[in-house]
Amino acid sequence: MPGIGGRFSTVVKAKVSKMLDRAEDPAETLDYSYQKQLESLQNVKKGIADVVTAKKRLQMQSDKLEQSVVKLDTQARQALAAGQEDLARTALERKQGLQAELQSLDTQVAELESQQQRLTDSEKKLRAKIEAFRTKKEVIKAQYSAAEAQVRISEAATGVGEQMADVGLAMQRAVDKTENMKARADAVAELEAAGTFEDLTQLGEGGDDIDRQLKELTTGTQVDDELAKMKAELGSGSAPAQQIEGGQA
Amino acid sequence: MIVRIATEGQFEVEDGSVDKLNELDNACVAAVDAGDEASFHQNYEAMLTLVRDHGTELGDDDLHESALILPPPDLTFEEAGEQFTGEGLIPD
Numbered sequence: 411m412p413g414i415g416g417r418f419s420t421v422v423k424a425k426v427s428k429m430l431d432r433a434e435d436p437a438e439t440l441d442y443s444y445q446k447q448l449e450s451l452q453n454v455k456k457g458i459a460d461v462v463t464a465k466k467r468l469q470m471q472s473d474k475l476e477q478s479v480v481k482l483d484t485q486a487r488q489a490l491a492a493g494q495e496d497l498a499r500t501a502l503e504r505k506q507g508l509q510a511e512l513q514s515l516d517t518q519v520a521e522l523e524s525q526q527q528r529l530t531d532s533e534k535k536l537r538a539k540i541e542a543f544r545t546k547k548e549v550i551k552a553q554y555s556a557a558e559a560q561v562r563i564s565e566a567a568t569g570v571g572e573q574m575a576d577v578g579l580a581m582q583r584a585v586d587k588t589e590n591m592k593a594r595a596d597a598v599a600e601l602e603a604a605g606t607f608e609d610l611t612q613l614g615e616g617g618d619d620i621d622r623q624l625k626e627l628t629t630g631t632q633v634d635d636e637l638a639k640m641k642a643e644l645g646s647g648s649a650p651a652q653q654i655e656g657g658q659a
Numbered sequence: 660m661i662v663r664i665a666t667e668g669q670f671e672v673e674d675g676s677v678d679k680l681n682e683l684d685n686a687c688v689a690a691v692d693a694g695d696e697a698s699f700h701q702n703y704e705a706m707l708t709l710v711r712d713h714g715t716e717l718g719d720d721d722l723h724e725s726a727l728i729l730p731p732p733d734l735t736f737e738e739a740g741e742q743f744t745g746e747g748l749i750p751d
Contacts, residue, residue, distance in 0.1 A: 538719035539722060568724045
């Protein structure tokens, strides 16, 4: 059977039967698989904790970007007030680039949040199923012949195994997502750290590699608009309205 | 028939709904083949809705195995290309 449905079930069944093959006595099999289930539950809990940690790290990165945005805005104002329009423009271009990144980062963090919620729900279900398995194993041990017990163990263990595989899948998706986001956020942070100018005089022509990269992230119009707005707010002496119109050059 | 929506949960779906599920499954395969992302999402969403709305969610302590496992609801179109091929999730 093609598709995730098929592959997924096959993997679960293979794992469960491998586990059950190890022990010969049904009672022993039951205790063994229950033990394995408890171990898996611990791993799931640890996995969820890792996802939460990764999410928090991304949130911190987002906060840092936010601060950089504010800083760049201030720098643009200072540059403009000092009559250095080119510098102000560069700062605003950087700011726009970071804002775009920030927005996408925030959206992704929110998605991760809902994935984490699903993961927690899945873990809760797994815990309930393991508990049900524990109850069932005592009944099977007490009531069934060895041959019949094997069949019932297999059925019950497959039910738990399927849930386990499902939590595993949810976890994998969350982890993949954090990895992608982390890589991207790291790249932006690096770009940002190298590009944010502590001292306006160090900026020079503003034509270095970082500037170009950041510039690619922005659209010129947005920068022009913001620059015009900033000029108006500052009431800078150089006839803002005219400059806006001629500002494209 | 017990259907699991991966990363979400298990549902008992009436046999009468299985034909409709199969139909939507085939539509998903067709959409993937045609590279029609919008149509894929529409049909896949309909599959999920059918299971959620016409199915009864199994209790957390239920140990039954699923007859069919649907991919996670947040499946991307790219991932769908790997899942919805040939006969789809439900072989005809």
